[in-house]
Amino acid sequence: MYKKILVPLDGSKLAECVLPHVESIAKGCGVQEVVFLRVVEPFHQLCDYEGCLSQDTIDSIDTDNKVAADSYVSELMKRTRYGGVSIKTAVITGTPAESIADYATGNSVDLIVIATHGRSGIGRWAWGSVTDRVLRTACVPLLMVRPPGCVPGI
Numbered sequence: 598m599y600k601k602i603l604v605p606l607d608g609s610k611l612a613e614c615v616l617p618h619v620e621s622i623a624k625g626c627g628v629q630e631v632v633f634l635r636v637v638e639p640f641h642q643l644c645d646y647e648g649c650l651s652q653d654t655i656d657s658i659d660t661d662n663k664v665a666a667d668s669y670v671s672e673l674m675k676r677t678r679y680g681g682v683s684i685k686t687a688v689i690t691g692t693p694a695e696s697i698a699d700y701a702t703g704n705s706v707d708l709i710v711i712a713t714h715g716r717s718g719i720g721r722w723a724w725g726s727v728t729d730r731v732l733r734t735a736c737v738p739l740l741m742v743r744p745p746g747c748v749p750g751i
Contacts (some may be wrong), residue, residue: 599626599707600627600628600707601628601629601630601631601632601707602622602623602708602710603697603700603704603706603709604631604709604710605634605635605693605697605709605711605727606635606669607635607693608666608669611712611744613673614742614744615710615740615742618710618742619710620679622710622740623679624682628682630682630683630685631679631682631684632684632686632706633673633684634687634688634697635667635670635689636689637659637690638691638692638693639659639691640655640658663690667688671686693730694727694730694731694734695730697709697711697734697735698731698734701735701737702736708737709731710742711727711731711739711741712728712741712742713741
């Protein structure tokens with residue numbers, strides 16, 4: 598049923614709480630490929646006067662962020678084994694939710710497995726939820742995983 602699983606990661610330990618779930622699904626469902634995806638948002642400055650950063654500096658920041666993201670998913674791939682399942686990495690630039698949904702659609706992904714911070718109230722309003730936006734945007738089944746220590750109602 599699930600041949601290709603997409604695992605969006607933001608570099609946090611919380612996001613990695615999905616990995617045991619991915620392992621169980623990969624081993625139990627005949628998965629052929631798991632993709633660890635890291636979306637890097639482009640740097641945006643909020644000024645356009647002389648004291649702002651130069652375009653060269655902005656480009657350097659974006660390059661450094663992409664290199665760090667690539668290093669992160671590569672290291673994660675090296676230490677992860679799913680018993681014969683091919684593990685690949687991808688680093689793309691864009692807004693996280695839309696980029697995740699677009700990647701899933703454009704790369705024949707069968708399932709997205711993603712962690713959720715579980716924010717509610719003012720935190721959710723202020724920060725939004727990438728996971729919720731992926732749920733509303735993607736046309737692919739989505740497994741949302743709460744991190745260990747989740748408290749109901751929070």
